[in-house]
Amino acid sequence: MFYSIRHITRFRYAAPVHESVMEIRMQPRSEGPQALRSFQINTNPRAQLYAYTDHFGNAVYHFNVLRAHEELRIESQAVIEITRHQILPEAADILEWERYNGYNLNHDHFDLLEQSKFTQPSAALSAFIREKNLEKPKGDPLTALKTLNTTINEAFDYESGVTEVHSPIDHALSEKRGVCQDFSHIMIAIARGWGVPARYVSGYLYHRPHSKDRSGADATHAWLECYLPSLGWVGFDPTNNVVAGERHIRAAVGRDYADVPPTRGTYKGPTEHELATAVSVEPTQAPVRHEDFLRVARPMSSPTPTPSMPERLYHQQQQQQQ
Amino acid sequence: MSAHPIADSNPAAQPPFSAYKLGAAYDEMFAADGSVRPQFEALANRLTLLPPEELQRRQQACETSFLHQGITFTVYSDKQATERIIPTDLFPRIVTAKEWEKIEAGLTQRILALNLFLKDIYTDGRVLKDGIIPRSMIYGSKHYRREMRGLPVPHDAYVNVCGSDLIRCEDGKFAVLEDNLRVPSGVSYMLANRDVVRRAFPNLFRAQGVRPIDHYPRELLATLRALTPVREDVSIAILTPGVFNSAYFEHAFLARQMGVELVEGRDLLVNDNVVYARTTSGLKRIDVIYRRIDDDFIDPLIFREDSALGVSGLFNAYRAGNVVIANALGTGVADDKAVYAYVPRLIRYYLSEEPILDNIETFLCREEKPLAHVLANLDKLVVKAVGESGGYGMLVGPHASKSEREAFAEKIKADPENYIAQPTIQLSTAPTFVEGGVEPRHVDLRPFILHGEKTVIVPGALTRVALKRGSLVVNSSQGGGSKDTWVLSH
Numbered sequence: 001m002f003y004s005i006r007h008i009t010r011f012r013y014a015a016p017v018h019e020s021v022m023e024i025r026m027q028p029r030s031e032g033p034q035a036l037r038s039f040q041i042n043t044n045p046r047a048q049l050y051a052y053t054d055h056f057g058n059a060v061y062h063f064n065v066l067r068a069h070e071e072l073r074i075e076s077q078a079v080i081e082i083t084r085h086q087i088l089p090e091a092a093d094i095l096e097w098e099r100y101n102g103y104n105l106n107h108d109h110f111d112l113l114e115q116s117k118f119t120q121p122s123a124a125l126s127a128f129i130r131e132k133n134l135e136k137p138k139g140d141p142l143t144a145l146k147t148l149n150t151t152i153n154e155a156f157d158y159e160s161g162v163t164e165v166h167s168p169i170d171h172a173l174s175e176k177r178g179v180c181q182d183f184s185h186i187m188i189a190i191a192r193g194w195g196v197p198a199r200y201v202s203g204y205l206y207h208r209p210h211s212k213d214r215s216g217a218d219a220t221h222a223w224l225e226c227y228l229p230s231l232g233w234v235g236f237d238p239t240n241n242v243v244a245g246e247r248h249i250r251a252a253v254g255r256d257y258a259d260v261p262p263t264r265g266t267y268k269g270p271t272e273h274e275l276a277t278a279v280s281v282e283p284t285q286a287p288v289r290h291e292d293f294l295r296v297a298r299p300m301s302s303p304t305p306t307p308s309m310p311e312r313l314y315h316q317q318q319q320q321q322q
Numbered sequence: 323m324s325a326h327p328i329a330d331s332n333p334a335a336q337p338p339f340s341a342y343k344l345g346a347a348y349d350e351m352f353a354a355d356g357s358v359r360p361q362f363e364a365l366a367n368r369l370t371l372l373p374p375e376e377l378q379r380r381q382q383a384c385e386t387s388f389l390h391q392g393i394t395f396t397v398y399s400d401k402q403a404t405e406r407i408i409p410t411d412l413f414p415r416i417v418t419a420k421e422w423e424k425i426e427a428g429l430t431q432r433i434l435a436l437n438l439f440l441k442d443i444y445t446d447g448r449v450l451k452d453g454i455i456p457r458s459m460i461y462g463s464k465h466y467r468r469e470m471r472g473l474p475v476p477h478d479a480y481v482n483v484c485g486s487d488l489i490r491c492e493d494g495k496f497a498v499l500e501d502n503l504r505v506p507s508g509v510s511y512m513l514a515n516r517d518v519v520r521r522a523f524p525n526l527f528r529a530q531g532v533r534p535i536d537h538y539p540r541e542l543l544a545t546l547r548a549l550t551p552v553r554e555d556v557s558i559a560i561l562t563p564g565v566f567n568s569a570y571f572e573h574a575f576l577a578r579q580m581g582v583e584l585v586e587g588r589d590l591l592v593n594d595n596v597v598y599a600r601t602t603s604g605l606k607r608i609d610v611i612y613r614r615i616d617d618d619f620i621d622p623l624i625f626r627e628d629s630a631l632g633v634s635g636l637f638n639a640y641r642a643g644n645v646v647i648a649n650a651l652g653t654g655v656a657d658d659k660a661v662y663a664y665v666p667r668l669i670r671y672y673l674s675e676e677p678i679l680d681n682i683e684t685f686l687c688r689e690e691k692p693l694a695h696v697l698a699n700l701d702k703l704v705v706k707a708v709g710e711s712g713g714y715g716m717l718v719g720p721h722a723s724k725s726e727r728e729a730f731a732e733k734i735k736a737d738p739e740n741y742i743a744q745p746t747i748q749l750s751t752a753p754t755f756v757e758g759g760v761e762p763r764h765v766d767l768r769p770f771i772l773h774g775e776k777t778v779i780v781p782g783a784l785t786r787v788a789l790k791r792g793s794l795v796v797n798s799s800q801g802g803g804s805k806d807t808w809v810l811s812h
Contacts, residue, residue, distance in 0.1 A: 050595050055469065064594070110458065114462070266627075
């Protein structure tokens with residue numbers, strides 16, 4: 001199966017800014033059943049792109065724009081091929097828990113077992129765990145993780161605009177609403193609490209026509225992967241209550257969102273800016289048809305008139321994963 | 323004026339030493355029986371011959387000279403003054419050639435082992451797989467920089483400038499109290515102290531065979547130059563947090579001495595993965611940055627995004643090898659006070675040698691038994707937070723009140739991994755000019771180690787003095803003073 005992914009990000013500023021520096025984690029990973037066939041990034045204003053591989057194995061592109069500009073547009077285009085995913089058994093055997101003892105001790109998964117920035121334990125999380133009986137399960141871990149996936153899916157309503165890109169999990173836990181980023185963080189926190197190594201996946205989801213997916217079709221997607229000693233990494237998508245499969249296109253993995261935002265950047269100039277993003281994922285045989293599909297994520301805040309803007313460094317608003 | 327005592331009688335009984343009281347600690351100048359140690363004889367004889375007024379005059383000249391040079395150190399917790407001079411003491415501390423030989427060998431060994439350790443934990447992690455040090459201690463450290471994983475640094479030298487704190491214990495042996503591997507400061511005081519004391523005792527200084535230290539800035543420059551493959555027109559900059567930093571004087575001093583740029587983050591920019599300084603004549607490429615900014619603040623794109631001190635994109639230029647940063651990032655994980663306890667084991671592991679310099683016995687509160695011991699003996703121990711420096715976040719048990727100790731015990735219980743404890747060491751004392759005479763004050767010793775293509779230790783150190791009688795806290799940031807340190811050539 002081939003997919004073509006197009007991802008446009010546009011920053012607009014209230015007044016000219018300069019010295020934009022930007023990092024991008026959008027290139028689909030090439031491993032396992034997923035192979036990257038082509039990838040390109042274009043920026044406007046044009047900039048020289050540099051790349052490196054971060055310590056999670058994610059491809060990171062970066063560039064800077066020195067001269068004044070009022071808009072910065074990043075367009076990435078990828079073609080990937082996904083071969084058949086491994087068929088998961090119904091359940092793992094009960095000895096799986098014991099296999100963790102040897103495994104976790106001898107592998108470098110410390111970071112994926114420790115809670116990270118967005119998965120910090122809290123009273124709200126403990127209350128949720130108690131309420132839904134999500135203490136460390138007695139049965140096998142695969143069944144338990146599938147149940148957890150479903151429990152989270154049913155406990156929360158999908159609604160964008162309630163939480164924000166930097167929201168702690170408590171926000172979604174108290175509102176009982178949120179987006180894929182929140183659900184993934186909550187499930188990671190609980191899985192790690194059980195002693196299951198868990199990582200955050202940033203990527204794209206192909207939405208079939210008339211699909212019942214809750215996640216937004218025009219945004220990046222996020223889910224998580226849990227390590228099972230006898231099965232390897234298994235992806236769970238609590239937003240859509242599925243095990244990640246042939247429609248999930250992995251771009252970057254990390255401890256949580258903080259490690260893998262699709263864009264992260266700074267610039268100098270006035271603080272007001274507007275972020276718009278658009279994403280399309282299509283099987284390549286389908287024609288790519290997406291002009292004018294930029295969606296304004298948040299309206300420009302009304303600028304307070306300041307006669308002379310101080311030269312300060314501002315961070316680009318980041319896109320929440322939905 | 324009355325006749326002064328003759329020089330050949332025991333100087334210990336003469337002014338200014340007649341009221342000098344030896345305590346339990348090792349004294350740098352006087353042996354337990356009250357006799358003067360050989361390396362101090364010439365100085366002692368000289369001082370007993372000087373009228374007290376003359377001594378006072380020279381001490382004052384010394385202080386005035388510091389004020390005029392603008393040598394200052396900010397004390398953050400001091401409510402009255404935001405800037406104060408680091409009081410210098412006319413009375414030098416003397417280290418014999420034999421003592422220095424051991425210190426030099428011990429510190430060289432230590433810096434080698436610590437650099438091998440840093441390379442290991444940022445590449446293969448052999449020391450973790452072999453179970454020599456717990457993973458949680460490294461990965462759980464707030465100074466461990468995952469961004470440094472797999473990133474090569476020139477000559478495998480992560481720590482290019484190190485300031486190690488040594489103390490002399492009751493038995494007269496030097497031991498390492500702390501390795502400062504991030505942005506150690508104090509070397510400018512070492513050089514400035516030498517300047518004023520040499521002027522106060524010009525003849526004595528020459529006669530004693532004191533080894534020179536003036537070449538430190540040259541050696542630092544050579545160390546920094548050797549870190550870059552660039553051979554012609556190497557451009558070096560010192561990156562300072564700015565004038566409000568407590569060590570700004572030192573940053574400016576070193577820049578002047580080495581003839582390199584002194585820059586703040588806003589003076590630098592990264593374009594196409596190359597670092598430039600904004601100068602009056604346009605952009606100038608920078609090859610090596612001697613940074614005096616903590617990791618956290620150095621690049622808001624990668625680390626703390628609220629940092630206004632750093633340079634956006636600097637880390638990526640560094641990663642690409644287009645600029646060298648000294649010290650490398652992520653060195654703080656190795657001078658953590660908990661990791662300190664493992665350094666003797668690390669020396670054996672990487673070098674197959676026995677440590678030349680001792681460590682101080684250290685109780686890790688993260689471990690159950692030591693924790694119980696610490697809580698039961700708070701009145702005898704010094705407790706420190708593992709990630710802090712500069713004497714912040716510590717409890718000196720014997721000098722704390724009962725309620726202070728109880729409050730601290732709660733802090734330890736709430737976060738045991740964050741604390742270590744050590745026995746209260748009677749740091750050695752050295753004669754120090756105080757109001758109305760000469761009294762013993764506790765001192766430590768901070769030599770500076772340069773490490774890159776080779777390891778160089780300039781034969782000198784900053785001797786820090788706890789100015790309050792009986793106090794064991796020598797940190798400049800806690801209001802300590804300092805002394806010139808003479809390393810003898812024979």
